[in-house]
Amino acid sequence: MLNHEDLATQVAIWKEQGLRVVFTNGCFDLIHLGHIQYLREAAAQGDKLIVALNADASVSRLKGPHRPINNQQTRLEVMAAFEFTDGVTLFTEDDPYALIQKTKPNVLVKGGDWAVEQIVGSDVVLAAGGTVKSLTFAPGYSTTLLEQKIIKAHQQ
Numbered sequence: 001m002l003n004h005e006d007l008a009t010q011v012a013i014w015k016e017q018g019l020r021v022v023f024t025n026g027c028f029d030l031i032h033l034g035h036i037q038y039l040r041e042a043a044a045q046g047d048k049l050i051v052a053l054n055a056d057a058s059v060s061r062l063k064g065p066h067r068p069i070n071n072q073q074t075r076l077e078v079m080a081a082f083e084f085t086d087g088v089t090l091f092t093e094d095d096p097y098a099l100i101q102k103t104k105p106n107v108l109v110k111g112g113d114w115a116v117e118q119i120v121g122s123d124v125v126l127a128a129g130g131t132v133k134s135l136t137f138a139p140g141y142s143t144t145l146l147e148q149k150i151i152k153a154h155q156q
Contacts, residue, residue, distance in 0.1 A: 020046030112137030
């Protein structure tokens with residue numbers, strides 16, 4: 001788990017070593033199979049995977065006042081525990097544009113429900129000679145669907 005300054009320094013070191021740094025972001029509130037498949041695919045796009053998580057206030061603005069279900073510290077620790085993540089950080093804005101500008105990853109990825117031209121920071125990465133990809137989307141898996149399933153089960 002790194003702050004933005006330490007993350008930028010670490011990314012620069014990895015790039016000096018010739019390693020390809022992959023960046024993705026999201027809420028990653030309730031981890032499910034779709035997240036795992038996506039993160040593994042993201043990690044396979046390079047040598048080091050950075051995951052930037054929306055802070056709690058940002059998740060609430062994007063998903064509604066009932067979210068996040070897991071607080072930011074829990075989400076950070078869960079994400080940092082995965083074997084495929086090499087750096088985890090938090091951002092308070094609604095999107096990670098400033099963080100992408102600061103780190104300038106080699107590869108920027110989002111899930112298949114995002115068109116490449118819609119991916120925040122694609123202009124920065126492409127201008128620096130990097131790659132932007134929309135990865136496979138696993139239909140039927142989402143935190144919202146899990147939340148609805150839990151509520152339904154609780155009501156029975």
